[in-house]
Amino acid sequence: MKKATNLNVQAEETHQVRKIAVVGTGVIGSGWIARCLANGYDVVATDPATGAEQRLRASVEQAWTSLTKVGLAEGASLRRLRFDPDLASAVSDADFIQENAPEREDLKRKLLAKIDKSAKPNAIIASSTSGITPSTLQSDCGRPERVLVGHPFNPVYLLPLVEIVPGEATDVAIVERASAFYQSIGMQSLLVRKEIEGHIADRLMEALWREALHIVNDGVATTAEVDAAIVYGAGLRWALMGPFLTFHLAGGEQGMRHMLEQFGPTLKLPWTRLEAPKLTDALREEIIAGCEAQSEGHSIEQLEIRRDDFLVRLLALLKPYWPAANLDGRM
Template structure:
């Protein structure tokens, strides 16, 4: 579905802000940039040069034009006429509130203000926003110009209409919006990554393995499967013909074993049913056998590709 949002302001051109700009350029949007740092402005221009070949190949376009890329000297000039503002200042609540307050002062009343925050609560940031109903978190993943996921998180005062408009917009950029049901620090993906990161730090601290060992444990094992199925569908297949139901009965008791520094929740009947129901829905009517074949074919292709790009 096409989005009426065509004019976008980018506030801050670090790694994330530049990544947004590259994706928007590939989608031929009109972009207004505010970046007070000459160094960061140069970084963006260098990134455009560095990625042009990859972007043309990825988006199947003949050229990356900067004719509709405008640098503005003030936030006011950058945001006054746009439909959506993507804020990318440092991950500091005080700084973000200050910038969002200024953005909301000069932008159109119904222009969406989207923060690229990777973990701060939207309700706290939007408290400084004029017309906070239009404020959302739109958390992307690096590199923004390639990875499709964007987590959309609403605050207490965000209205559903702006969530829907933003979802349509990000889909028009070729992204996959994931609407987070409840605001929570770290949102979804970063919380999952953080749990692995913390466990990894414990393992390193106790001299159980090296950083290389831990990276290999993911790269050559579950990481390959996760790029297709994620944790739940992977474990659904581990249960054989009965899927997740058998997997929980078989391996549920291991939650009580000291396999992690994280304390697991009690595997209640309610939690089990929620997991079983969820994986059944994910399977979309496909049998374990069908899902296994899809996984195997994917892994064969992925391993061939992986062997082409060795570090």
């Protein structure tokens, strides 16, 4: 990532994002479009597939029901969506362009180079790629400094997470502007510190997913049983706290410090097929300090009370939705 140069407020103001172009209108692209429309932006969509516009409009209408419940921004309207089958003209007037083509490096590189040629000089170009690194994606672009990864999660119109990954050539000012834009559409920007295949969240999910495939493959559980092992247990905690804070609370009064003493040796057991890193003193202290910072000075007991308060409400909310309920309960 390149350091900011010649950054000034006036220039920033003239770069304010008003018009969005979304390239590729499948599950992810249409999710971006619904989210941007609900937050009061004008959106131009483009996709070369036959019938793409019709499918897109149906998807956005389905999402709109939920977005209305979440709350629409002033002036938000489905009528502010325009479909343009021509890529060059679709992106030509946009301040922010979000690309959602299939996960093929050659295809995405060529597509981003074309977008880069047709876009306004100060437009930001973000790719939704789940696995390809931004330095690779930006390498054929004339202005690689405005190209980065903005990786969302399905359904994009409801889940707030977006991973922002700058490439080697990306300007730090672009990262800041992209982050501000994503926040303006209700998202939580997570800046990924190093380029890595799968970024952060997909690596975590993929580890769990691969172990789940092993479990089914070895006849230990069916897919429904693996799913039950998540939704009735860890899944409930993960809506509130990630793996670190969860284990911080499993360690009793001493939190993560005690947890690592007690379950550190487990890292060497064959509990998954994944080999863990060595639990060095440095790693141990980094994790303990991280969890303590996340606790913001609150005791484990205070965090437990907060967790339980949430879980009681979540359990009541979930009852009619869970697999143990008749699926028709919330249809």
